[in-house]
Amino acid sequence: MPATLKDVAAHAGVSVKTVSNVVNGYSFVTADNRRRVQEAIESLGYIPNIGARNLRRGRTGFLTLAVPELSNPYFAELCSLVMVAAARHDWTVLIEQTAGVRERELAVVNAAHRALVDAVVLSPIGVRPSDIAQLGGATPLVLLGERALDAPASHVAIDNVKAAELATAHLIGLGRKRIAAIGDQPGQNGTATLRLAGYHNALRAARLTPDPRLNVASSSYSRAGGAAAMNHLLDLAEPPDAVFCFNDLLAIGALSVARDRGIAIPEDLAVVGFDGIDEGRYSAPRLTTILPDKPAIADAAVDLIRQHMEHRDDPPRDVTVPFTLDIHESSTRVQ
Numbered sequence: 001m002p003a004t005l006k007d008v009a010a011h012a013g014v015s016v017k018t019v020s021n022v023v024n025g026y027s028f029v030t031a032d033n034r035r036r037v038q039e040a041i042e043s044l045g046y047i048p049n050i051g052a053r054n055l056r057r058g059r060t061g062f063l064t065l066a067v068p069e070l071s072n073p074y075f076a077e078l079c080s081l082v083m084v085a086a087a088r089h090d091w092t093v094l095i096e097q098t099a100g101v102r103e104r105e106l107a108v109v110n111a112a113h114r115a116l117v118d119a120v121v122l123s124p125i126g127v128r129p130s131d132i133a134q135l136g137g138a139t140p141l142v143l144l145g146e147r148a149l150d151a152p153a154s155h156v157a158i159d160n161v162k163a164a165e166l167a168t169a170h171l172i173g174l175g176r177k178r179i180a181a182i183g184d185q186p187g188q189n190g191t192a193t194l195r196l197a198g199y200h201n202a203l204r205a206a207r208l209t210p211d212p213r214l215n216v217a218s219s220s221y222s223r224a225g226g227a228a229a230m231n232h233l234l235d236l237a238e239p240p241d242a243v244f245c246f247n248d249l250l251a252i253g254a255l256s257v258a259r260d261r262g263i264a265i266p267e268d269l270a271v272v273g274f275d276g277i278d279e280g281r282y283s284a285p286r287l288t289t290i291l292p293d294k295p296a297i298a299d300a301a302v303d304l305i306r307q308h309m310e311h312r313d314d315p316p317r318d319v320t321v322p323f324t325l326d327i328h329e330s331s332t333r334v335q
Contacts, residue, residue, distance in 0.1 A: 003044035012040035062117040063305065066096040066108040068125055072221070072249065073277040075123070078144075081298035082121060089306055091118070102126030109141065119305045125190065140308035142301045146191040154304045154316045156297055158323045160191065163290045164198025165205075166325050167244050167272045170288070172206045174270055174332060176242035179203065180214040182229040182254060183221065183246025191221075195246045195274065214240055218250060226253025234261055241269060242331075248273035248280045248289055255283055255330065270331040285329035296321040 005023075009016045014033050021029050022037040029037075040046070065082050067075040083093045094117065098104040105127045109120055119140035132141065132151030141153040146160050171179050181199045185192035196215070203210050216232055218225035226245060230253065233240055245251035251273030255265065263269050265285055273280055276291030300319045307314060 003046040005046075007044055008037060008040045008046050011044055012036040060116070060118050061090060061092055062094055063091045063119050063121060063302075064094045064096055064108055064111065064117045065121045066098050066105060067123045068098055068100040070095070070097050073279055074247070074275045077277065078123075078294055078298065081295055082301060085295075085298045085302040089302065091302070098126070100125030102128070102131075106131055109139065118309060121301045121305065140305050142304045142308075144297065144301060146194050152316055154308070154318070156300045156304065156319045156321065158292045158297075158321055160194035161198040161201065163274070163292075163323050164195040164244070164246075165202045166198075167274065167290050168199045168202035169205070170325055170327070170331065171242040171244060171270055171272060172202060172208070174242070174266075176270055177208065178211065178214060178238065178240045178242070179208070180216065180233050180240035180243040181246070182216050182218055182226055182233075182243055182250050184215050184217040185219065186217060192246060199244055218246075221247045221249055223249050223253035223256070226250035227257045228253075230254035230257040234258070234263070239269075243269065243271050245271065245273045248275045248277045248287060251287055251289070251330070252279060252283050255285075255287070259284075266329065266331050272331050276326060283330070288328045288331035289326050290323055291326040292323045293321045 005016050005019050009019045012019065012033075014037060018029060018033055019037050022034055023041075063086055065079060067079065070076055070079070079093070079095055086093045096104070096108050098108065103126075105122060105124060108122065109127070109131070111117060111120075119142070121142045121144060123144045129151040132153050143153050143155045145157055168179060179199075181196060183192055184196050200210055213236060214233070216229040218229050226249060229250070230243070233243065234257070243251075243254055245254055251271055255271055258265055258269050258271070265271060271287065273287050273289040276289050276294070280287035280289050300321060304317060304319065
């Protein structure tokens with residue numbers, strides 16, 4: 001039979017309550033008793049019953065993390081970081097891929113509302129503010145990313161407008177005058193809107209007139225989308241001398257086309273991406289990018305869930321995490 005708390009207590013010569021305190025990570029246990037309990041656990045091979053513990057706490061022990069697409073390295077990395085952060089609080093993370101479809105996002109949130117999971121961390125694209133408002137704040141919910149909904153839910157993101165301004169200002173500082181933007185998505189109120197606003201802010205601050213021919217939309221934030229946009233830009237009578245891409249996959253696709261067409265990077269064309277994915281570290285040349293503090297995003301999301309679980313009446317909070325401009329050879333010669 002598996003070892004029980006009583007077995008561990010008897011082996012360690014302490015009370016069952018002391019063993020429970022050690023297993024649950026409570027601090028009010030003497031160092032000597034903690035050592036004896038840990039030695040007894042190892043000796044007896046005791047495995048805590050997580051299900052029973054969560055039942056006593058009134059929780060399932062599961063969180064749902066819903067993202068638009070797992071094939072995007074940014075979201076894949078974020079999933080990994082959220083799982084690490086959640087494990088510190090004994091939560092298991094269930095990953096859902098929504099493709100940005102409203103019905104799928106609603107299904108994820110409604111599952112939490114039915115107490116199938118403790119809470120949801122959602123990167124929203126399709127849901128509406130009214131969808132979230134109908135829950136009345138009953139379900140702990142944290143929204144990630146650029147689409148800040150006017151709804152009763154906490155939100156974690158970087159300042160995308162300021163980040164896009166910084167990326168564009170970097171290119172302007174290199175003396176570039178015809179700076180293109182790849183990634184506009186007309187009609188959507190999210191990533192593209194904020195990053196395009198930052199791009200325009202930087203141009204206006206430098207007294208550069210935005211050229212609509214250099215603003216290239218892309219329905220897909222993919223390598224193929226970036227390649228198609230770059231081909232279009234290089235076919236212009238006056239092609240750009242720099243390009244700000246709204247994510248790294250677009251930038252990597254753009255770099256590939258520029259190299260294939262004999263464009264010298266960064267001499268003839270400087271390129272900056274956004275997201276700081278690992279692939280950009282190994283592109284040729286290495287990609288300059290806006291690097292969000294992704295561990296901070298994951299930690300903040302899980303911490304907000306924990307706070308909402310413990311203090312149900314607390315109002316939603318907006319958390320802004322830092323970012324940096326990670327400069328490499330795609331935009332300047334690094335000595």
